[in-house]
Amino acid sequence: MFDKLLIANRGEIACRIIRTARRLGIATVAVYSDADRNALHVRMADEAVHIGPAPARESYLQAEHIIAAALATGAQAIHPGYGFLSENAGFARACTERGLVFVGPPSAAIEAMGSKAAAKHIMGEAGVPLVPGYHGANQEPVLLRQEAERMGYPVLLKATAGGGGKGMRQVWSGDEFDAALAAAQREASASFGDATMLVEKYLTRPRHVEVQVFCDNHGNAIYLAERDCSVQRRHQKVIEEAPAPGMTAALRDAMGTAAVQAARAIDYRGAGTVEFLLDEDGSYYFMEMNTRLQVEHPVTELITGQDLVEWQLRVAAGEELPLQQQDLTLRGHAFEARIYAEDPDNDFLPVTGTLAYLRAPDESSHVRVDTGVQQGDEISVHYDPMIAKLIVWDESRERALQRLSTALRDYRIGGTVTNLDFLYNLATADPFRRAELDTGFIERHQTLIFRQRQQDLQRDLPMAALALFLHRQQQAAPPGCLDPWSPWGSGTGWRLNEPHLHHVMLHCHQHDVNATLEPLARGGFSICIEGQHTELRGELRGDELVFEQDGHRRRATLACTTEGFTLYLADGACHFRELRPDTGETAQNAAAGGLNAPMNGTVVSLLVEPGSDVQAGAPLMIMEAMKMEHTIRAPGDGTVSQFYFAPGDLVDGGAPLLAFAASEDARA
Known part of the structure; x- marks a missing residue:
């Protein structure tokens, strides 16, 4: 086993890895950007090394800076966590070449699954069921559209190098295809540097069920049950649970065997997740394989009683898997809710802010909180807006769900908009309690989940x-005033004869x-x-x-x-x-004919020319923040006379973006 481990990540996953390493007696090294100088993961680690400015591309995505930090501190291994460089084959290869152990699969396995199109081909050859689709190299828009029409709408556009819902669009008709393709390619290029797309038949009511697999260097491979991740927004998971509701032993064995088969097909090592679409008729199809630890891994830990980060470290150190398939037992049910700084009422737009008030529910054998922030920390525009993961466990799904709703009710966050209310409404919704799950759950039950009674x-x-x-x-009460009858300490605003x-x-x-x-x-x-x-x-x-x-x-x-x-x-x-009295000093941008930035972010593109007449709802410009795009649309019929920013410009939340003049009919 290693003596010292460097964690090439930040936030809650870095803190979570540090906890396991400390329990195993392994010294830890954190890395940090300018924005994270006082972050929790930096304070928790035994050592910390500065690696660059706040933007991830200048710090956490700088492989050479991270490798240099490991060599300078004497770390023998690097754990990439998830995100950033965790699925970067070049980084894994560079670690090995510099004599460092990469706590993850071989670079060849990452490369094999790094392209969704190549992964589909490999899985097809290995006999793993696939969703009908086009995975070819020809990326001409006309051909992609022809393939979509051949399959029949709806279809799903997916970036071959993607993940986390980036570079992904549902297309319901041919009229939407060109705009959806351009948006998906643009987002994929910005997120992964690769705009290559695949087109798949979109199943209308599938469940997203993934299988946790583990392989060692001695030929052993097992699956650790499955997780249901069907409840999603923007193609990103919101609440995950394990085991999947309604899963029979026969279906679990079939999907688990297929997942292990997929891992063996690429000579896999370490922790991996094989994601499937499970259709209503019980058929299942390979989606992708994530060659890293998943965000939702804690629910698997709670139902198996295993520490998956410890498994990762032991496998990377050359040890055999702690258990064989027949030794694995499942107990109870677990949920994970992802708590984000985002506005569910505004299309889940990520928001920034300071965590001025933060009180998590008490942790116990039933409740676990994985977080990388403390009260007073800032949610930055530079990184993912996740605040914490709330994980609960109990003997049954019904009891675990009660634990979840109670813990969500007890979570207190002030200083920024969060999705806590949304999560509570979702967890207490009757269809969710009845496990009527599929990937369109949130859209179908909007009036129930977003209720304002x-x-x-x-x-x-x-x-x-x-x-x-x-x-x-x-x-108002003056400090130190102990006389309860003193008029100076009452703060009631009492007046004689009034x-x-x-x-x-x-x-x-x-x-x-x-x-x-x-x-x-x-x-x-x-x-x-x-x-x-x-x-x-x-x-x-x-x-x-x-x-x-x-x-x-x-x-x-x-x-x-x-x-x-x-x-x-x-x-x-x-x-x-x-509300304070209006003294007339507040700027009224709406009266001035402008539109404000909904968040801190970067201008991606301008979609109309200055002087253009537009209709209500027309897309005017695109902003990006926290790895997500947001389209600014016309509030009504009118004319865009001027843009105040150009593509690539950084914009503060609330800043006027453009000059917009409503048409005479709209003003009437």
């Missing part, structure tokens, strides 16, 4: 108003609200909002808020950040902010 508004507005008032009182009323203005659930709070003689307040009166008692102790209404007492947590407030309740969170 009227009763939420009626319940939350009075509580938000009271919470804001109590926070004001807390902030009505004892308090006014707050807030924005909550897309509503601007004026609330009046009148203290009641029997305690508590009568809160009036738009003519509706609600009686509430409340007490704020630090960040803990105790509410009482009609004898029903509840506890909540109030998080205050520069962005506003979040009230964390037992059945969800309420986000609101205080």
Whole structure:
């Protein structure tokens, strides 16, 4: 076994590898960019080496910098984690040539699976079932379109060098094909430096089921059950679980055997994942093989009781697999929810921000949190916006799902928009509880998952108003004032011979609200909002808020950040902010006829010429941030008179992007 290991990655996976290495007595070396100088993985490692500026292409993707760091610190092995250089055959080869152990498969295996088209050919030769499609070298758009029409729509365009949903588009008709192909090629080129595409028949209601495989250098190969990763947005996984619901022993054995067969076909070593599409009739088709550890590997660890990073290290050190197939046992059920800084209500657009308030649920034998951030850390535009992975386990799917919903409810994050509410709604949705899963789950159940019920508004507005008032009182009370009867310490705004009323203005659930709070003689307040009166008692102790209404007492947590407030309740969170009087100083970009950048990012392309007349919804320009593209569209019919940025320019979130003049009909 190695004495010292360098982790060529960042964030939660780097921290997760460090924990296993430390348990095994292996010293660790972290690498970091300018943006990650104070990151958690840097603080956790025994040593850390600076490798470049914040952009990944100048730091975490610089193979020579990473190899130099390993040699300088005396590390004997490099673990690539996932993403970045983890599936870069050149990096794996360079490690070997410099006398370093690459904790992953041989470079030849990475190359074999690096091209989706080549991988399909190899798997076909090995007898692994394939989805009908075109995987050829001819990339003429006319030919690709002909192949799509031959298969029949819908089809799926996929970058052959891709992964993580990048360079992938669904095409439902011939009218959409050319634009979808151009977008997929552009995204693939930006993400992987390779715009080569394949075209596959798109199955309308498949499940995404993947099999974890492991191979050593002694001819041993096993599969460690499967994971269901069907619930996805933007072709990226949201909630994964193991084992897959409804999986029979016979189907598990068939898919597992096919996965091992795929691994043996390329002389694989270490941890790998063979991804399948599982159709409604029980047929399954090879999609791709990921030649690395997967983001969702913890659910497999929890149902098998094995540490897959330890397995990786032992195999890389030349040891045999710890178990044979017949020795493997499965126990219980596990879920993983990926917690992101993103806006589900805005097409899951990634967002930046500072984690001004962060409180994860308590970890136990049932709850695990894999993260690479702490309170006060910044979500940067340079990297993936994942905050953490929340993993839960219990004896059955039903009980594990209850653990998941409870843990999501108890997760508190303030300072940036997150997908926590979306995940909670998804995990508690009846179709998800019934395991009615397929890759179109989120789109089909949008109204259920993105619900904003009227009763939420009626319940939350009075509580938000009271919470804001109590926070004001807390902030107004002078420090050290211990006299409860002192008028200087009350913070109530009491005035002689004046009505004892308090006014707050807030924005909550897309509503601007004026609330009046009148203290009641029997305690508590009568809160009036738009003519509706609600009686509430409340007490704020630090960040803990105790509410009482009609004898029903509840506890909540109030998080205050520069962005506003979040009230964390037992059945969800309420986000609101205080409204200040409008002094006329706020810039009104809409009145000036402009469109603002929805996030920090880079301008990819301008889609119309200045002076062009456009219709509502027409694409005007494309921005990219955190490895995802976002299209800026016309808000109505009008004219684009000027762009303020050119392709390649960096743009701050909120900055005006272009000058747009609405047409006379649109203004009318």
